[in-house]
Amino acid sequence: MSQLLRPTVPIVRRLVSSDKVGVVVSAGKMSRAVKVRIAGQVWDKKIRKNFPSSKTYLVADPNSSLNEGDVVRIASGWVTSKRIRHVVSQIIAPFGAPVEDRPPVLTEDQxxxxxxxxxxxxxxxxxxxxxxxxxxxxxxxxxxxxxxxxxxxxxxxxxxxxxxxxxxxxxGGSKIKEPIEHTQTKQEKKREEREKVGEARKAEARRQAALQKAA
Structure with a gap:
């Protein structure tokens, strides 16, 4: 009887998780990881008004399912390294190849x-x-x-x-010691990311306009 009442001890602790929705701004440059930008707002105390702001997260993509421009849902509480603490949980709006032609996004149970x-x-x-x-x-x-x-x-x-x-x-040594042909400056990286996000937003606007016309 005592064995039947014995509580089940989890093998791996399931952490508390919260969801966020954002746009993939960088994919394919890291092994099973992407960058996702989350839109938000910041409060200006002097003007006393909210202004658009964004935050970029490094997100785990176990099956390499994402492309740049995808609108995705990410979940926190999935720590795989010091910088990666989120994981992709759903592709809301794919950009480029349809979801059926990509490796599936793993469910939480998987x-x-x-x-x-x-x-x-x-x-x-x-x-x-x-x-x-x-x-x-x-x-x-x-x-x-x-x-x-x-x-x-x-x-x-x-x-x-x-x-x-x-x-x-x-x-000839580890990957860290390999020579790099060109190192982008911070300004170049920011400009490149802004251009990619702008292209993704324009593509999404065109897609929404096409859907409205079809309706």
């Missing part, structure tokens, strides 16, 4: 399943070294009916990372 497997792979490696917390978590996952990866499967990602590091060293 993302949690991937995160649980990554956590268990780490626990399998740590349990092999005798870490008690990892052994307890593996035991709890087995009780919940979650598939436990074997040691060979858990070591696969670390081997791939080691091989990638060796290839970079053989090619």
């Amino acid at each position: 993302r949690m399943a991937i995160r649980i497997q990554e956590r268990l792979e780490k626990d399998v490696r740590s349990a092999e070294r005798g870490r008690k917390v990892s052994k307890d978590r593996i035991k709890e996952a087995r009780r919940q009916g979650i598939r436990i990866p074997d040691l060979e499967e858990a070591m696969r990602n670390t081997r791939l990372m080691e091989e990638e590091e060796k290839r970079r060293e053989a090619g």
Whole structure:
């Protein structure tokens, strides 16, 4: 009876999340990450009036599903690095290729399943070294009916990372030390982003006008 009343302990903690809607201003330049600009307002105390303002977020795109100009919904609480703390949750209005022709955007349950497997792979490696917390978590996952990866499967990602590091060293060092042909200044980057956002807005306006005419 005590086992039936035992509460289920989550393998991975589900963080509190909030949604935002924005436009993708940079895609394809980073591995599984994009930049999304969120429109907002800022209050001017001197004039006592709200003015348009925007904020740009670095957002995780696990399946590389997004293109520049897409209107998307992003969710917070998905920490993958120091700078990436949001993940794309929905494509509201695609720009360019239709959604059906792209890799699907992962649902929250699919993302949690991937995160649980990554956590268990780490626990399998740590349990092999005798870490008690990892052994307890593996035991709890087995009780919940979650598939436990074997040691060979858990070591696969670390081997791939080691091989990638060796290839970079053989090619003349890490990616950070590779020569860069041209480094954009901050003004050039801002101008380029403004032009991209302007083009995306014009395209969206044309699309809305076409939809209204069709209606």
